[in-house]
Each structure stands twice: as structure tokens, then as C-alpha cells.
Amino acid sequence: LNLPVAPEELERRLREIGRERSHHRHPFHRLLQEGRLGRGQVQAWALNRFYYQSLIPLKDAAILSRARDVEFRRAWRQRLVDQDGDTEGEGAIARWLLLTESLGLDRELVVSCQGVLPAVRFAAEANLRFVRERSLLEAVASSLTELFAPGALAERVAGMLAHYDFVRQEALAYFQARMEQAPRESAFALGFVKREARTPEQQEAVMGALIFKCDTLWAQLDALFHAYVQPGQIPAGAFVPEDR
Amino acid sequence: LNLPVAPEELERRLREIGRERSHHRHPFHRLLQEGRLGRGQVQAWALNRFYYQSLIPLKDAAILSRARDVEFRRAWRQRLVDQDGDTEGEGAIARWLLLTESLGLDRELVVSCQGVLPAVRFAAEANLRFVRERSLLEAVASSLTELFAPGALAERVAGMLAHYDFVRQEALAYFQARMEQAPRESAFALGFVKREARTPEQQEAVMGALIFKCDTLWAQLDALFHAYVQPGQIPAGAFVPEDR
Numbered sequence: 001l002n003l004p005v006a007p008e009e010l011e012r013r014l015r016e017i018g019r020e021r022s023h024h025r026h027p028f029h030r031l032l033q034e035g036r037l038g039r040g041q042v043q044a045w046a047l048n049r050f051y052y053q054s055l056i057p058l059k060d061a062a063i064l065s066r067a068r069d070v071e072f073r074r075a076w077r078q079r080l081v082d083q084d085g086d087t088e089g090e091g092a093i094a095r096w097l098l099l100t101e102s103l104g105l106d107r108e109l110v111v112s113c114q115g116v117l118p119a120v121r122f123a124a125e126a127n128l129r130f131v132r133e134r135s136l137l138e139a140v141a142s143s144l145t146e147l148f149a150p151g152a153l154a155e156r157v158a159g160m161l162a163h164y165d166f167v168r169q170e171a172l173a174y175f176q177a178r179m180e181q182a183p184r185e186s187a188f189a190l191g192f193v194k195r196e197a198r199t200p201e202q203q204e205a206v207m208g209a210l211i212f213k214c215d216t217l218w219a220q221l222d223a224l225f226h227a228y229v230q231p232g233q234i235p236a237g238a239f240v241p242e243d244r
Numbered sequence: 245l246n247l248p249v250a251p252e253e254l255e256r257r258l259r260e261i262g263r264e265r266s267h268h269r270h271p272f273h274r275l276l277q278e279g280r281l282g283r284g285q286v287q288a289w290a291l292n293r294f295y296y297q298s299l300i301p302l303k304d305a306a307i308l309s310r311a312r313d314v315e316f317r318r319a320w321r322q323r324l325v326d327q328d329g330d331t332e333g334e335g336a337i338a339r340w341l342l343l344t345e346s347l348g349l350d351r352e353l354v355v356s357c358q359g360v361l362p363a364v365r366f367a368a369e370a371n372l373r374f375v376r377e378r379s380l381l382e383a384v385a386s387s388l389t390e391l392f393a394p395g396a397l398a399e400r401v402a403g404m405l406a407h408y409d410f411v412r413q414e415a416l417a418y419f420q421a422r423m424e425q426a427p428r429e430s431a432f433a434l435g436f437v438k439r440e441a442r443t444p445e446q447q448e449a450v451m452g453a454l455i456f457k458c459d460t461l462w463a464q465l466d467a468l469f470h471a472y473v474q475p476g477q478i479p480a481g482a483f484v485p486e487d488r
Contacts, residue, residue: 054312057308057314057317058308058309058310058311058312059309061305061306061308061309061317062305062306062309064301064302064305064308064309064324065302065303065305065306065308065309065376066302067302067305068298068302070301070328070335070337070338071332073301073305073324073328074328074329074330074331077321077324077325077328080308080317080321080324081321084314084317084318084321085318086318087318088315091314093314094314132309
């Protein structure tokens with residue numbers, strides 16, 4: 001007998017997935033926030049993460065493009081504003097470029113997305129393809145990794161400021177803004193998922209979507225670890241830090 | 245020898261396509277603005293057109309979802325605001341519902357999109373699929389039908405007010421707003437197309453995209469004419485006016 005679980009139980013299971021699979025727990029993130037990376041490794045992280053970052057508004061627009069409900073679209077549209085801002089220099093993407101610049105990376109190199117690890121590219125693009133091809137419910141559920149963001153972001157910011165003399169407070173404006181935006185966004189997405197996932201199959205699909213999204217974030221950090229930490233094999237064409 | 249034409253020549257050819265194929269010239273639109281339709285026929289038009297209307301924000305979000313340039317996205321995003329508004333009752337979709345309501349159509353019937361002619365559905369969906377599947381350049385070019393809108397909209401509004409006692413000025417708020425928005429939007433899209441279509445192949449693709457879009461609008465009016473004017477064969481499941 002296959003019955004749906006209560007919305008609260010679904011939420012509990014989703015948070016459980018986050019506890020086990022959230023990329024905040026990845027060894028690379030641990031090294032990052034414990035101050036155990038060199039400047040070149042932090043550069044590699046920021047440059048690769050920009051690629052993922054640059055696809056987020058495309059991902060959110062793809063979700064918008066499948067949402068037939070005006071109210072849903074009005075709420076989700078705010079994510080595009082958060083990402084792209086209203087004018088030059090505003091929004092999450094511009095704030096991430098503040099970080100990469102303060103780390104000494106050439107802006108044009110970062111924006112060109114040259115030097116990004118192929119595995120990071122593939123994982124970020126898998127995420128975009130997922131929201132285009134799967135159901136709207138799964139697409140929304142795949143955004144739920146934000147649910148686990150605020151605490152982890154605060155910890156990362158504190159750790160980076162404490163341990164790296166090459167990281168200035170201003171360069172972390174991205175994280176400050178995300179700590180405010182992520183709870184609003186994840187509350188909306190969680191409410192939608194709890195309301196719309198009514199059958200056991202839909203609930204399974206929702207959990208599968210969150211696991212998938214966690215996998216895409218984890219795989220990006222695996223690739224960074226492999227290339228820049230251990231064994232430190234940088235694939236041809238990928239970014240090579242100067243301090244290496 | 246296959247050479248690209250100058251951007252101004254491309255614009256001239258696009259406007260030529262509009263003169264020949266714009267749906268404003270369709271016999272159904274002529275009857276509409278000359279006051280030669282009955283109330284039920286105007287209802288059928290407004291109800292069917294709502295379906296096309298309701299897909300426009302999805303179409304624009306699909307274009308956003310493929311645009312890697314932040315500035316482009318910031319500009320195109322405004323279309324979502326124009327369509328959906330910032331709050332309940334705002335935006336083009338809400339204004340179209342003012343029109344259908346003032347024509348005596350039940351709001352829930354219209355929003356449910358029941359009774360829409362299958363051919364209208366297929367044509368509107370072909371438009372959405374086109375922007376999802378073709379190049380960004382073609383997707384933008386397919387939006388250029390707005391280039392021909394302002395004059396035609398003014399004529400339609402004047403004609404409808406002059407001829408139909410069941411059409412009130414307030415019900416035409418949609419058209420008033422579009423007359424302001426369409427020139428801004430089409431100027432942006434035309435500038436993009438003239439700048440980006442550099443090879444003969446791209447210029448051909450741009451013209452093809454505009455012809456395709458004109459075809460999808462024309463086909464919708466053909467279906468309305470067939471069902472509600474001549475021969476007046478309403479397919480099973482489609483809206484049947486009370487005054488028929």
C-alpha cells in the first residue's frame with residue numbers, strides 16, 4: 001500500500017537529504033572555511049563557482065517559462081531581479097564578480113568562463129537542463145538546496161574573514177545579500193512543494209529532484225578538490241593559479 | 245556570391261514582411277474593427293486570444309532563459325512585468341480579462357482556457373516551442389510582429405468603440421497600455437536583430453522567424469473565421485456564443 005506522507009513529514013525528509021548531502025559539508029568547503037586553502041585555490045573555487053552562478057538566472061527563467069500561474073510567476077520573477085539587479089553593478093552576479101576581483105582575478109577571464117573545469121560546466125548545465133525537461137514540481141524542488149544555505153553561508157563568511165588576509169569584508173557582499181534572499185526564496189519553494197506534491201510518486205520525484213541538485217553541487221566541489229587539492233591534477237585548459 | 249545585406253536593408257525587408265503578412269490585415273480583424281461582427285463573435289475572438297495572451301510571459305521567460313547577457317536579460321525582464329504586473333489585477337493578462345468580462349464572458353471560463361479552438365491552441369503553442377528550440381536570434385526575431393502593432397492597435401480601438409455599443413472604453417485598457425509598450429519592446433528587439441544578424445544565413449533565419457510568427461497569428465484568425473464567420477463550423481468542445 002503506497003500512501004502519500006503528510007506535508008510536514010515530506011519537509012522532514014527533505015531536510016534530512018540536506019543534512020546528508022548538502023555541499024556545505026563537502027571536504028573542499030571545509031578546507032575553504034577553515035582557512036586551509038591557499039589564495040590560488042580560493043581563486044579556482046571562485047572562478048568555477050561563477051560559471052554555476054551565471055546560469056542561475058537562466059535556470060529561474062526556465063522555471064518561469066513553464067509556470068502557468070500568474071501569482072507564481074510574480075513571486076519567482078524576484079529571483080531574476082536578485083540575480084541580475086536593476087542596473088549595472090547590482091545583483092548576485094555582479095557581487096560575485098566583486099569577490100573574484102578582490103581575489104585578484106581578471107574580470108574578463110572570469111566573465112569569459114574560460115578555465116572553468118569541464119566537470120563543473122557539465123554539472124551546472126545538467127542543473128539547467130533538469131529544470132527545462134522535468135516537471136515544474138521537480139524543477140521547483142531542485143531549488144530547495146537554498147533551504148540549507150543561511151547557516152552554512154554565515155559560517156563560511158566568518159571562516160573566510162578570520163583565516164584569509166586576502167579576503168576583505170566588502171568582497172563578501174554576495175553572501176550578505178544571499179543570507180537575506182535565500183530564506184524568502186526557500187520558504188516559497190518549500191511551501192509550493194509541500195502543497196503540490198500530493199501523491200507518493202510526486203513526493204518521491206520531489207526528493208529525487210533535491211538529491212539530484214545536491215549531486216550537481218557536490219560534483220562541482222569534487223572536481224575542484226581533484227584539480228586543486230588532491231591529487232592536484234589540473235585538466236588541460238583549466239585555470240592554473242599563479243601560486244601553484 | 246552570398247553577402248549579408250546592410251542592417252537598414254534587413255529592417256526594410258522585415259517591415260515588408262509585416263506589410264504583407266501582419267495579422268492586422270486578416271479579414272477577421274477587418275470585420276472586427278469595421279463593426280461587422282456580432283457580440284458572440286467578438287466574445288469568441290477575445291476568449292481565443294486570451295489563450296495566446298496567457299502564453300506570452302512563458303514565451304518571454306523562455307527567451308530570458310537562453311540569454312547569457314545580463315543587460316539583455318534586464319531589458320527583456322520588463323516584458324514579464326508588463327504581462328504579469330506587480331500585483332493582482334495589473335498587467336496585460338489582467339487587462340485582457342477586463343475586456344472578456346466586459347463582453348459578458350465568465351472569468352473562470354476564460355482563465356480555464358476551455359472552449360479555445362484547437363487550431364488556436366496549436367498555433368500559440370508552436371510559437372512557444374519555437375522560442376524554446378530555435379536560436380536566441382530567431383526567438384527574438386519572432387517577437388518582431390510588435391513592430392507593426394501600434395498603428396493597427398489604434399485603428400482597432402477606434403473601430404471597436406465606434407461600432408460596438410457593448411464595448412466600453414475602460415475595457416480597452418489593454419490596448420492603451422500596449423500602444424505604449426510595443427514601440428519600446430520592438431525597438432529593442434529590432435536593434436538586437438540588426439546588430440546580431442551578420443551573416444546571410446542569420447539574416448535569412450531572422451526573416452524566416454518573423455514569417456513563422458506571422459503565420460501563427462494568421463492561423464489563429466483563420467480558425468476564428470472558419471468557426472465563427474464562414475462557414476461557421478464550430479468544432480466539438482469549442483466555445484458556442486449565446487447569440488448564435
